[in-house]
Amino acid sequence: MKENFSIIGKRLGGLDEKDKVLGNVVFADDFVMPGMLYARVFRAEKASAKIKCLDILRAQSLPGVICVLTADDVPHNESVKNVVGQTTEVGLLEAKHQVLVKERVRYWGEAIALVAAESPDTACRALELIEVEYEDLPAVFDPLEAMKPDAPKIHGDNNIIASWKLRKGDAEAGFAQADVIVENTYRTPRQEHAHIEPESGVSWMDDMGVINIRYAAQVIEHYRDIATVLGIPESRVRVIGTLIGGGFGGKEDVTVEVFLALLTWKTGRPVKLTYTREEMGYGRHKRHPYVLKYKTGATKDGKLTALEAELVSDAGAYVYLSPWVLVYSTVHSTGPYFIPNVKVDASSVLTNNIMSSACRGFGGMQVAFAYESQMDELAEKLGMDPLELRKKNFLKRGDITASYQEITSEVLLEEAARKAKAALGEKGRGSKTKKIGHGFACSWQSYGRMTYLHDTSSCWVNLEMDGSAVVRTGIPDLGGGQRESVRAITAEVLGLKLEEVHVISTDSQVTPLSGTVTATRALYMSGNAAKLASENVRKIIVEEASEMLSAEPERLNLKDKTVYSVDEPSKLLPLVDVIKRCAAEGKVPQNLATFKAPFTEPITTDIIKDPVFPDFTFGAQAAEVEVDLETGKVNILKWAAAHDVGQAINLNRVEGQIEGGAVQGIGFGIMEDYLEEEGVPLTWNLHDYIIPTSKDVPDIMSIVLQSKSGKGPFGAKGIGEPSISAAAPAIVNAIKDAVGIRIYHIPATPERIFLALQE
C-alpha cells in the first residue's frame, strides 16, 4: 500500500453523528411494531434467599396481561461453562447461570419472572401483583470473608471461581537485592457503566418462523445463547444490532435478548423490553471491585528487582466473565515494566453482591491504579524523578513479559509520558487553602481477545457496476464509529470517496460474523478483515485492468474511480469499465475474507506462561489538580493524555476515545462507586451514583502518537479501553504532589482525602 493516505488518519466526518444530534437515529427503544407487547422483569428484593412460594396468579389474571413467565417456563434455564486452565486449585469450574431464579436468589435485583402486557402501564401494574415468600439464607458480602473455608457458599462448595498466577524468577531473591521496598494495599470501586442508553430491544417472529431480536448488542453472537436457552436451532434466531448509545461492556453479556426471545416464543407476538434507569443499576453487572496487595522492590539506582502481588476481585453472585477479567488483571499486574522476579496470585471470589463482569478496561484498570501508585512511591523513597524511575524499567520491543509474552510492537511510553507532562505546562500557584499538584501515570492494555480463544472476523466487500462499494460486516457500532472505520479502510484500499462506500452491519443472518465489539478488538479484527476483503477485490480489478492496459498489476493504482499506471499516469481506465469487463467475464469483484488473530494453545494450568494477547497499547496521562485542604475536594484543572495508537484511522474518533476514556477514568478515580449495604443497592440512579459532568473535567489535551507498529489495519493499535487506565493513578499521584498524602482506596472522595489529611 502507498504511504500517502487519502482518507486514513484524517479528520473524517461521521456516518451518523448528524442524525444522532438531530434525533433521527432509530435506537433500540425507538423501534415499534404493530401489535407489540411491553415486557417488564420482576426482580428479587433479597440478596440471599430461598423462594418458598411464588404467586403469579393475580398478575396473570390482570386484564391486558398476556403472559407471566417463571423459571419453569424456560426450556433450558441453567447453563454451565467450564473455564480452561482452572484445573489445579479451583477445580473444574462450573460457571452456573440461570435465566430466571428457580429456587435460590443470590443477589438483590436478580430476575425472577417476566411479564408481557398490552401496555407499559399494565406490565408495570402486573409486577406489583406478583408475590414472593422468601426464606433468608446465609450470605456473604466481603470477598475476603467469602474466601474463608467456612463462609456461606454461593454456588457449589468453593467461592473462589478463578485463580491465576504469574511466576517468573525468584521473588524472594529479588527482594533481597532491593534497596527499597514499597508495600501497600489498594482498593478500587464497583464502577457502573452508566451508558446513556438503557438495555433495550424489540423481538418478533417472522414469516419463516425465525425469532428476530433487534436490540442494542455489543455481541450479536448471543443468538447462539438464545437458541440454547430455547432449545431451538441457532439458524432460527436472528439478531439485528442497532446503533448503540454506549455500552462500555455493559451490553457485552446477555441483556434483554433472552427475555425477549422467550416472550415472543411463548406469545408469538412482537415484544419490547427496555430497562429502567434504576434497573440498569440493580439489575446489571458492574466493574469488579478489587483488593490489591502490592510489594515492589528496586535497587538504589532505580532498577526494579521484584514484584509480589495478591489480587482479589469481587465477582458478585454469578460467574459471568470474572475468570477472564482476572486473566487480564494478572497479565497486566506488573505494569508496562520489565521486572526480573515476579510472583502474582489472583483470585476471583463469589459473594452475594451484584455480579461483576466486563467493564471498559476489563481488569487492566484496577491493577494500573496499584502499579502506578507503587512506582511513584518508590520514586519518592529513592529520591528519584518519577519519570526517570519509570524510564529505567519500561518494557521495550523484544522484551519478554512476566506472562512470557514477547513485546512485538513499539513501546512509546517515554515519549507519551514526557509529552503528557509537558502539555500541563507550569503548575498553578494555588492558595493557602487550595493546593495544586501535578501527577502522571503510564499504562498498558492489550487489544484483541485472548489468543487461545482463536478469534476470527469476517467481512464481505463488493464493487457495484457504478464503481461504488458495498461492505457487509457483523461488527456492532458501539458509538465509537466502528462502521465508519470499516468504511474508511475500504474506501482507502479501493481508491473511493467515503460516500461511495456503503456499510451494512450487525445482522447475524445478513452480515458475515465479525465478532464482538469488546476487548478493544473491533478495529483490530473487523478492520483487518475489511482491509483483507478490500485488497482481494482490488486484486481482481487490478489484474483485469493489467490485461486491458498491458501493464504490470503491481504498477497499477486505484484512485478517484480510475485505474492508472503509477509509471505512466496517462495510462488509465475508468474503474467502471474494468468492472464491466469483469462482469462480462464472470470475475465478480467481490470477496469474503476472514481475518484470524494469532492462535495459541489453550491455557492448561493456572500459571500463565504463554502469550495470551495479540499486542498491547501503551500510553500516559497527566493531571493538574487542586485539592481543597478544608473540604478534601479535588478539582481537575488540566488534563493531558498521550497514547500510541499505531495509526489513526479517523483522528476525530481517536480523540473521542481518548477523551471519553480519560473522563470515565477520572470518574473511577474521584467519584464513582456503586454502593451496597449487605447486598442492598444504595446508589441505583444517577442522582446518587454520580459521574463527572462537563463542569468536572477540563478540556482533555489529547496527544496522538503513531508508531505504525500495531497489528491492526495499517499498523493501528486499539484505543477504546487503553485510554481509561492511567487516569485514576494520575490523579492520586497529583493529589500526593499537592498535599502530601496518598490515597489507597479510590474513589478519592472529598471525605477520604479530608480524613487522610487529618491524620
Added chain:
Amino acid sequence: MSSFKFYKPDNMEDLLKVKEELGGRALILAGGTNLLIYIKEGSIREGTLVDIKSLKELKGISGDNGYIEIGAGVTIAEILESPLLNDRVPFFTDTLKNFANPLVRNMASLGGNIADASPIGDTIPSLLVLNGRIKAACLKGERSVPLDRLFKGPGESNLKPDEVIRTVQFSIPERGKGTFIKLGLRNGTSCSVTSVAVWLAAEDGRVEDIRIAFGGVAPIPLRLKKTESLFKGEKLDEEKIRALSGEIDKEISPITDVRGSAEYRKQVSVRLLSRAVRICMGMEE
C-alpha cells in the same frame, strides 16, 4: 398503580379554591423538578396536579428601600438573571450558580425549593440569613411566616394543606456582607453534602452582627443562633474564627448517607463556616 388528575387554574383565586377544596390532594406543580420525581418513584401515587407555572400572580421580582419580594413561581434561572437581585444581593444570586444545571434551573421555582422543605434546599440558607419570610396564602387570607419557623423535618413544613406560598420576602441589612458556600461531590448537578450561608457586619475586625445558616446538617435547614451569639462582639482573626466555628458542634446533628458520613459533615461544616466568615471579613477571596 398511580392515577392523577390535572388542573390548570387561570388565576390565584381558582388556585386557592382548589386548595380549599382538595387540601393536600391538590398537588402544586411548579417546575415539577421534585414533584415529578416523587411520582415516578411511587412515593406519591394519586392526587390532582395543579399546574401553577403560568400564574402571573406568582411571578415577578420587586424591591425598594432594601426590601425585596420574589414571587414563588419565579425560577432559579430568572433569579440568576435578575438585574435587581444581582445588584442588591449578589451573594444570593451567586448562591444559585451551582444549583443543579441549566435545564433544571429553567424549570425549578423558588417556591418549590422552599415548599419542598429539603434540608439541602440550596436557596434556603441564604434566605435564612436574610431573615426571609414567606407569604402563605389561602382562600381566607394570607399570613407571613419567617423561614426559620417554617420547617418541621425533611419534607415537612408548617404550611397548611390549603395554603400556597405566594411570595418570598426579605430586607437587605444596611451593613455587612453575605456569602454562601455549597459543598457537593461534583461541580455540576450536585446535591449539597453541606452548605453554609453567613451574613456578617463588622467594624474594625469586630463582629457587630452575624447570621449563620446551614443546609445538610440537621433534619431542616438551620439558623445557628447560639454560635451567632458567640461570634457577636468578638474581634476576629483566623485563629479566633476557627475556634468559634468549632462551636457549631453543639447545634448540628448531621446524618450519614451515600454522600458522606455524619462525622465528615460535622468536621467539614466547621471548616466551611470558618471559610465563609473569612470571606465575609474580606480575609479571603
